[in-house]
Amino acid sequence: MRRHAGRVVALAAAVALSAGCAHYSLVEPQPRTVADRYVVEPQIRWSAATDGKWEVWTVDGPGLQAVQFLNGLEDGEPLFSRTEEQKRLRFKASMTPGEIAELLADALAASGAQKVAVAGVRPHRFGTADGFRCELTFLNSAGLEKQAIAAGAVVDARLYLIVYGGARLHYFAKHREHAERIIQSVRMK
Amino acid sequence: MRRLVWLLALVVVVAGCATPRGAPGAMADLQPGQRPPADSDEAGLWMQMDRVEERLRGSGRLLTDDAVRGYLREILCRLAPEHCADVRLYVVQTPHFNATMGPNGVMEVWTGLMLRADNEAQLAYVLGHELGHYLRRHSIQRWRDVRTKTNVVAVFSLLAAAAGHGYVGPLAQLAALGSILAFSRDNEREADEIGFELMARAGYDPREAAKIWEALDEERKAGDESAPPIFFSTHPPTDERIETLKALAARTWTAEREWTDGRERYRRVLRPLRQALLRDELRRRDFARTEKLLDRLLAAEAGSGELRFFQGELYRLRQKDGDEARAVEAYEQALAAGDAPPETNRALGLVWMRRGDRERARAAFHRYVTDAPAAEDRAMIDSYLEQLR
Numbered sequence: 001m002r003r004h005a006g007r008v009v010a011l012a013a014a015v016a017l018s019a020g021c022a023h024y025s026l027v028e029p030q031p032r033t034v035a036d037r038y039v040v041e042p043q044i045r046w047s048a049a050t051d052g053k054w055e056v057w058t059v060d061g062p063g064l065q066a067v068q069f070l071n072g073l074e075d076g077e078p079l080f081s082r083t084e085e086q087k088r089l090r091f092k093a094s095m096t097p098g099e100i101a102e103l104l105a106d107a108l109a110a111s112g113a114q115k116v117a118v119a120g121v122r123p124h125r126f127g128t129a130d131g132f133r134c135e136l137t138f139l140n141s142a143g144l145e146k147q148a149i150a151a152g153a154v155v156d157a158r159l160y161l162i163v164y165g166g167a168r169l170h171y172f173a174k175h176r177e178h179a180e181r182i183i184q185s186v187r188m189k
Numbered sequence: 190m191r192r193l194v195w196l197l198a199l200v201v202v203v204a205g206c207a208t209p210r211g212a213p214g215a216m217a218d219l220q221p222g223q224r225p226p227a228d229s230d231e232a233g234l235w236m237q238m239d240r241v242e243e244r245l246r247g248s249g250r251l252l253t254d255d256a257v258r259g260y261l262r263e264i265l266c267r268l269a270p271e272h273c274a275d276v277r278l279y280v281v282q283t284p285h286f287n288a289t290m291g292p293n294g295v296m297e298v299w300t301g302l303m304l305r306a307d308n309e310a311q312l313a314y315v316l317g318h319e320l321g322h323y324l325r326r327h328s329i330q331r332w333r334d335v336r337t338k339t340n341v342v343a344v345f346s347l348l349a350a351a352a353g354h355g356y357v358g359p360l361a362q363l364a365a366l367g368s369i370l371a372f373s374r375d376n377e378r379e380a381d382e383i384g385f386e387l388m389a390r391a392g393y394d395p396r397e398a399a400k401i402w403e404a405l406d407e408e409r410k411a412g413d414e415s416a417p418p419i420f421f422s423t424h425p426p427t428d429e430r431i432e433t434l435k436a437l438a439a440r441t442w443t444a445e446r447e448w449t450d451g452r453e454r455y456r457r458v459l460r461p462l463r464q465a466l467l468r469d470e471l472r473r474r475d476f477a478r479t480e481k482l483l484d485r486l487l488a489a490e491a492g493s494g495e496l497r498f499f500q501g502e503l504y505r506l507r508q509k510d511g512d513e514a515r516a517v518e519a520y521e522q523a524l525a526a527g528d529a530p531p532e533t534n535r536a537l538g539l540v541w542m543r544r545g546d547r548e549r550a551r552a553a554f555h556r557y558v559t560d561a562p563a564a565e566d567r568a569m570i571d572s573y574l575e576q577l578r
Contacts, residue, residue, distance in 0.1 A: 088474045092508060096539055098569055099506075106472045114249040122568035132569065139249035 022049040027057055033189065035071035035160060038127050041185040043178050053081075059175055065166030067179050072158035079107040086110045093157040097121060097132030100159065104150055105136060112141030126153035126160065127188035136165070147172040151183045162186070216326045221271045231292070231329045238291040245279060245297070252280040252300065252462075260458045261298055261316075264309065268317050268387040272324070284469040286405060290319035292328035303459060304466045305404065305482060307489065309451025310397035313388045321383030327376040334373075381430055385437050394448040395441045399434035404485060406431070412478040464530065467499045476507045494526030498533045505540055516540050531561045535570065542573060551577045 027046040031039050034055065046057035046067070053073070058066040073079065075093040080086040089107045091100070098121050105116045116138040124133035131153025140146050148165030164179035166172035225231035245251070252258070258280055266273035275294045280303075287299040296319060306312040322328065372380070389395040442448070459466075470479055483500050490496060501519035504512040520537040523529035538553035554570050554577075564570065 085473065085475075094508070094543060096542070096573075098535075098566055099539070106474065109472050119565045120568075121566040123572040143247050143249045 022051075022056075024049045034069050036189070037072055037155070037160065038189055039185075039187045040162075040182045043181050044175070053077075060171060065171040065175055066164070067175075067182060068161075068163045068165070070152070070159060070161035070163070072155075072160055075157050079103065080111055083110070091159050093154060093159075095154075097123070100152065100154075100161075101132065101134045101150070104161070104163070105138075108136070108138055113138040113146075114141070114143070115139050124151050124153075126151060126155075127186040129153035129155050129160075129188065133183070137168070145169070149176075149179065149183075155188070216330060218324050219272075219326050221275060225329075230333065231326075234329055234332055235293040238293040238295060242277070242291070242293070242295045245281075245295070248281075250282050252282045254280070254462065257303075257458060257462060261312075264313050265296070265316055265320075267391045268313060269320050269324070272320070276320075276323075282465075282469065284466070284473055288315050288319050290323045292323065292326065294323065296320075296323075300462070300466050300469065304463070304470060305408075306401060306455070307404070307452065307485075308397060309455040310388060310393035310449065311401040312455065313391065313393045313451075314384050314398040314401065316384075317387035318380045318384030320387060321380030322372060322376065324383065325376070325379055327372050327380065331372055331376065377430070378433070381434065382437070385434060385441075389441050392447070392449055394450045395438040396435075397450055398438060399431050402431045402434070408478045408481045411481045412475060464495060467495075471499060471502055471506070474506060476503055479503055492526055494523040494529035494533075497523035497526060498529045498536070501533070501536060501540075505536055513540050513544055531557065531564075534560065535564075535566075538570075538573070542577065547577045 024047040027042055027048045029042050029044055031041050033039050042057075044059070046059060048055060048057045050056065050071075053071060055069040055071060056062055056066050057069075058064070070079070073091045076090055078087045078090045080089070086107060089103060089110055091103060095103065101118050101121045105118045109116045116136065119135050119137075121132060121134040124131050131151060133149065133151040136148040136150060138146050138148075145168040146165055147168045148163055150161060150163045152159060152161035154160075162179075162183050164176065164183070166174070166176075225235060258278065261280060262273075262278055265276060265278060269276075272294075276290075276296050277294055278296045278298065281297050281299045283299050283301060284304070285299055285301040286305050287297070288302055289297045296316075298316070302315060303312065306315070385395060385398050388398060470482065473479070480503060483496060483503065487493070487496050487500065497519045501516045501523060504516035504519060517537065517540055520529075520533050520540070523533050524537075534553045534557035538550045538557060541547075541550035541553055551574060554574050558564065558567060558570055558574075
């Protein structure tokens with residue numbers, strides 16, 4: 001039994017290492033190209049990491065607050081692809097802005113978020129593209145209250161999103177204005 | 190992933206419990222008010238489950254509706270009055286079909302089960318089945334069995350499979366722990382029999398027990414096999430168990446005795462919740478399964494505008510060939526029924542807009558903003574109306 005327990009510990013360690021292996025780099029407060037499609041102008045320094053599909057910028061850690069950029073999702077692709085349930089939630093280029101907000105909320109729910117609510121879906125100019133923005137509230141999988149704003153547009157049948165979210169207490173508000181400035185600064189290349 | 194690490198840590202802790210006392214195999218039934226001796230492995234298992242329960246209490250998924258909780262407790266106490274005080278019942282709002290019972294008396298009823306049960310008798314059978322595991326102390330039997338036989342890699346694969354169910358979030362931990370302690374076929378057979386006996390003793394129509402498995406099996410066959418429902422990993426709805434339950438019902442049911450299926454009362458209790466549960470269900474976008482479920486619900490309630498609305502929503506979101514026409518038909522039936530939610534006109538407008546029928550789209554959006562002038566997406570609808578001018 002002890003040998004078995006040892007193997008589990010080793011396995012747990014391997015899992016923990018793989019979970020923490022994201023590589024962060026510094027984002028300086030100067031114009032920066034995102035998804036090779038548009039430029040934003042951050043006002044402060046952020047730490048950035050990417051998995052290709054999503055780019056994540058954070059100050060205090062992604063569990064507390066983060067700006068997430070969806071880098072041009074193609075028609076038929078899921079927003080998140082870690083689990084089978086997430087993979088069912090696929091973007092379609094024919095979706096209306098309201099349906100994209102709905103998809104984002106459902107994808108969060110499929111990722112373990114609870115009591116996901118979308119509000120204030122409204123038109124928004126994303127660079128030069130006609131887009132939308134909305135607000136979201138939810139509890140994360142551990143029950144922590146979170147708040148988010150999302151803005152995006154479909155450009156050439158690809159979905160571009162900027163989602164800023166954080167713990168409702170303190171961390172969301174802490175960099176909300178900086179995130180709003182990023183969203184407002186979008187300039188198509 | 191952090192959940193998985195937590196879970197693995199839990200397994201390590203559990204694996205390090207005191208040396209088991211008693212051999213694997215049959216044990217005396219749990220008596221009302223009984224707690225295991227403090228130095229036993231069973232007490233260790235209870236303690237771990239107490240911690241899981243603590244986390245469950247902090248979860249945002251607990252349904253706090255007193256009417257529903259009271260109703261379920263009433264069924265539970267009707268099934269096993271002598272154990273009623275020992276069971277702590279939690280209603281978990283998640284669209285998956287599941288019910289669990291920990292060895293320490295923590296019972297979970299997931300709302301996906303409530304949405305799928307056709308009547309109180311079917312729900313009572315499932316609760317009785319879970320009570321069967323509890324009363325026969327199957328968890329500790331299984332745990333002792335796992336500890337003596339298990340390959341920990343197999344345990345890990347069960348954990349990984351359970352962690353793949355991202356939708357349930359932290360509840361996956363509980364489900365995974367349940368998977369570790371997945372009951373043997375004999376345990377399942379025994380729990381089926383106890384569940385059946387308890388429901389029949391309480392006067393529920395015993396013919397309903399097999400029906401819930403049949404309905405689930407139909408959904409399972411229609412659904413995505415790469416993501417089977419959590420409940421099926423430990424409770425496969427096999428033909429054998431369906432046939433066994435049918436045979437038991439044939440022996441038990443007599444026309445002389447008065448039986449109830451509690452359908453009307455069940456629908457009355459569920460009604461205020463149903464729209465929220467259907468929204469949760471649709472959110473999974475497991476369209477084939479949800480379509481089967483809606484077909485079943487509509488077969489019993491064809492004139493429901495609420496159900497027709499969700500049928501329309503399924504087609505709108507699925508976007509298969511012919512779905513737009515199906516969605517329009519369902520929404521129109523919903524509106525004609527009179528009890529459709531206000532979003533029906535918005536949804537209808539979206540489908541007409543996608544089909545390029547500007548006039549009908551505009552009319553539907555106008556009806557929506559007239560019915561719900563303060564709708565939170567009013568600005569978006571106004572922009573659609575602007576585009577459609």
